Amino acid sequence: MTWVTGLEGSPYGVHNLPYGVFRTAAREPRVGVRVGAHVLDLGGAEQAGLVFAAGTLGRPRLNDFMALGRPQWTAVRQRVTELLTDSAHRAAVEPLLLPLLDVELLLPFDVADYVDFYSSEQHATNVGKIFRPGQPPLLPNWKHLPIGYHGRAGTVVVSGTPIVRPCGQRATPQGPVTGASVRLDIEAEVGFVVGVPSPLGHRAAAGDFADHVFGVVLVNDWSARDIQAWEYQPLGPFLGKSFATSIAAWVTPLEALGAAFVPAPDQDPPVADYLRDEPHLGLDLRLSVEWNGERVSEPPFAAMYWTPAQQLAHLTINGAALRTGDLYASGTVSGDERHQVGSFLELTWGGTEPVRVGGEERMFLADGDTVTISGTAPGPDGTTVGLGEVTGTIISPR
Amino acid sequence: MTWVTGLEGSPYGVHNLPYGVFRTAAREPRVGVRVGAHVLDLGGAEQAGLVFAAGTLGRPRLNDFMALGRPQWTAVRQRVTELLTDSAHRAAVEPLLLPLLDVELLLPFDVADYVDFYSSEQHATNVGKIFRPGQPPLLPNWKHLPIGYHGRAGTVVVSGTPIVRPCGQRATPQGPVTGASVRLDIEAEVGFVVGVPSPLGHRAAAGDFADHVFGVVLVNDWSARDIQAWEYQPLGPFLGKSFATSIAAWVTPLEALGAAFVPAPDQDPPVADYLRDEPHLGLDLRLSVEWNGERVSEPPFAAMYWTPAQQLAHLTINGAALRTGDLYASGTVSGDERHQVGSFLELTWGGTEPVRVGGEERMFLADGDTVTISGTAPGPDGTTVGLGEVTGTIISPR
Structure with a gap:
């Protein structure tokens, strides 16, 4: 007591x-x-x-x-x-x-390298259906390895920092135009913060997860869908993401999450040896997304296909060093239902099905909009562990 | 004197x-x-x-x-x-x-964020022809913006550091397998080192290039082509690159390169306003690639389609902050001729046309191989400016 x-x-x-x-x-x-x-x-x-x-x-x-x-x-x-x-x-x-x-x-820590995974099967499937209708929604590699890429560490900001709407190029039927993004979105994610480094040439095993990872932080990976769609072939997202990534001010230590580890979804086909984690555990983190104070989604982290231990093993299978302050995020967390998705892209099905927010029909973020992602996890003895919140308000570019 | x-x-x-x-x-x-x-x-x-x-x-x-x-x-x-x-x-x-x-x-500087561009038209065209034969080699966005992505800053190492051959997944006709890369390659590049930062939400203009950029450093962006080919859809290169990037020990200040600025190739279609740099200048840097002491290529940096000033403007058009120590590399430097390409992928045309090195037919890097990239630029009064060298020897994974 x-x-x-x-x-x-x-x-x-x-x-x-x-x-x-x-x-x-x-x-x-x-x-x-x-x-x-x-x-x-x-x-x-x-x-x-x-x-x-x-x-x-x-x-x-x-x-x-x-x-x-x-x-x-x-x-x-x-x-x-x-x-x-x-x-x-x-x-x-x-x-x-x-x-x-x-x-x-x-900002609770200096971000060394920032990696963003793409580990929700539901999210990857939704994105595939939206952008490649009629084709298999998951690409052939998706169930063999946790897809990821490096983001911009220098633009990771603490919750509460205003988010300047990014400018950039987007495609139009008349050709590319440059201007402020008109499809500004969020991605509700969970980040894992590396404490203990590893040297170049070393491979961290999935079982080393708790030796390297200090804790967990909520992430909003703001995304300009129009900029991203035009730029991302063939080298992936760049300016559509690099303008800002917000993290919560609080890093929850793994020790506080002992009661939150739960069996992760079965993986089929079987994964490569280096990706085998036994026990194969995810985390029962329950996110909540509020758009201007209205809850629009409750993404369930327990549904993630790839676990954070597998992500760590994958990140280092090539011998890449870890540094203190490395942040790797899960990718957008989406569950099976429309009210469980972690992006407005999915919530509005590619910007075709508006949602009602504040009595208005909305698709993407307007200047002045505030998005707040919060989360909880089960704690010991029936308690609840609060994961803090990550919030940001969109302001217009100068 | x-x-x-x-x-x-x-x-x-x-x-x-x-x-x-x-x-x-x-x-x-x-x-x-x-x-x-x-x-x-x-x-x-x-x-x-x-x-x-x-x-x-x-x-x-x-x-x-x-x-x-x-x-x-x-x-x-x-x-x-x-x-x-x-x-x-x-x-x-x-x-x-x-x-x-x-x-x-x-290592001459702590790398803040590492960005890798893809700004050689010849290189992008070669890669397109090798990987997408029969299709237009350049993607529709390529001439509208300098394509780029973020790499791993924490694995940028100084010239001379041994390079551990990376392990990872690669596709085979029987499905993906995990093991040491069998298509280990180089990318001869030129890096630009940011000295003066810019705040979040600010757009650096092409004309601000010399205010932000301190100097130039040679880069070898080691690339595991087999790992990269399997992982890169849809979010771009990740583990195929993140195991190591070597840079020269010497950063050449822009002041030493006054005589090396030359008109850059004409750009058609016209570029967006924010990418217009007047005068539109590239750098006459002459690279040399030695494979186990034999010169195999002489990539000409003057042929690059996108200039470093345009890359800086693009990098920040979305308001991304610059930090001291940011490194942005040009992308592989390739000229018009086969003996001017900056990767072995191109030198061997996708690993189909071996080159003779040390009396043997070779495609990609073997353990024990050493690659050294050096460079020069015209200096004042008929002098030559040496750009140092970036060298590395491949060692087998533990």
């Missing part, structure tokens, strides 16, 4: 403890942990000698802490739990609990 | 002065400038008060120096030229000239 008041039923109780980076007028950027509607100032706690993490908790990003590795992650989490549950610590710790409303949340 | 002896006719005379990072047993990693067969220890020179760059020359990467911007780049170059030409400085500077053989060259 915690001595912190007001945590009963909170998805941010001591069973969760996600990490972020914050600052206040008086406090330089530092690591914090979310506790209900408060942030526990971990940088301050380390300075006061209440927790020990080699000085990494006073840094302005999570990277140095994440580089310490799982034994240290576990030790810090245990210590933080102790600080919040043993009332002997209350007097020392309470002054370090700052109301969320009083802090500014920053 | 320089007081340094042995520089007559050297492509690394005082007209060149490329930047790198080096260390010795006695000296921590720091910035240096190549002068003939020596490195001028710029970190030591700054410490001794001989040159001033806000302390950035003692750092283990070029990034902080590159972030200072063009006026500082020019001032440091002028000062280094003065140190090497005014014999009044000889006594102070000579002890800072270290034989290249005595230093270890390191």
Whole structure:
């Protein structure tokens, strides 16, 4: 039991403890942990000698802490739990609990490389049906390997950052034109954050997942469908994606998700040896997409065909090094039903079937629109783990 | 005239002065400038008060120096030229000239984001003919925008780093198999290194090229053609490229290339306004590819369809931010002739026409093979500017 008041039923109780980076007028950027509607100032706690993490908790990003590795992650989490549950610590710790409303949340980690997978069978099938009607919706390679590509790490921004509508070329019947995107979309995804690096030439096994991956962060991979459609042959998405990718301010450690691991969908045909993960586990993360405050979709992460452990093994089968701060995202999360899809492309079936938002018929994002993706997972003993939220409002280009 | 002896006719005379990072047993990693067969220890020179760059020359990467911007780049170059030409400085500077053989060259800068373009019409045409025989070799978008994609920044390595042959999936008539790549290739490219960043939402104009770009570096974008062919639909190259990209240890500043700017090929159809660069200039960089010491190709960079200024404008038309250390490469450089192509895929026409190397018929890279790409450019007053070299030897996977 915690001595912190007001945590009963909170998805941010001591069973969760996600990490972020914050600052206040008086406090330089530092690591914090979310506790209900408060942030526990971990940088301050380390300075006061209440927790020990080699000085990494006073840094302005999570990277140095994440580089310490799982034994240290576990030790810090245990210590933080102790600080919040043993009332002997209350007097020392309470002054370090700052109301969320009083802090500014920053990008939690410097993104090293950003990889985006494409691991929802339902999403890939929907996209195939929309863009290649009458043909097999999944390409021949799709069930043999988790398709992915590299995105732009330098434009990953923290939740709340305004999203400037991108300009670029799009195809029209009269030829390509340049201007602001008219098919601006979202992709609701889950990102995995690498803490422990691996050297060049090394292959990380699926079973090494928990040694390398620190935690999970919600991702909105904003996508300009018109720019993407014109540019992506033959080398894949580029400017249709690289203008911005938003992530939540909170990284949920894997330890908080112990109760969320569930059997992943069966894979047929059988996968290559290096992609075999036993047990073959996905995560029961339940996303929610709000468009201007109206819930329009509830994508179920448990439906993902490829697991994050398989994605890690695939990412490194060629000997590619991992760095602390690497972020790999799942790809758009879509379930079987129309109200479970993770993009407006699917929600409006390629921009042909409008949805009602705020009493209007809508297809893609208008300036001023706000999209908020949130998520929860089952926690221990019937609790709920909150995954934070990733929100952004579209503003017009200058 | 320089007081340094042995520089007559050297492509690394005082007209060149490329930047790198080096260390010795006695000296921590720091910035240096190549002068003939020596490195001028710029970190030591700054410490001794001989040159001033806000302390950035003692750092283990070029990034902080590159972030200072063009006026500082020019001032440091002028000062280094003065140190090497005014014999009044000889006594102070000579002890800072270290034989290249005595230093270890390191990765010259931390790569922020790595983008690879596809800007040679000849290369794109060759690839189209090889992979899509009987169809138009260039896709409809190719002449409207410089096609590009993001690569893996974390696996950019300095020249001389051994290249571990990547493993991965490839298609066979019996279905996909996993193993070491059997079609390992090179791509001879030229990279452009961003010094001055731009904020999210800003569009850099083609005319801003020299304000943002610090200099030029040779690139070998190693490519596993079999892995790439199986994985790349629909999101582009991923593991077929991400195992390693080698860059030269020397970054040639734009100032050294003043005499190398030449009119770029005419563009038809006319390009979008944001891609118009006036004057429309390419660079007369002459590459050379050696396979186990035998020259097999001489790709001419002057033939590139899209210019580096156009690539910069395209990269940011969607508001993507630039960061110090961003590297964008040209794409494979190929000229009109078979002996001018920048990949073995083209040299052997898709692996169907072997070339003789070391008395043997060869298609792709074998373990133990070494590939060295070097380059020169015309310098002022009939001099030659050496672009360094990027070399790598293939080793078998563990």
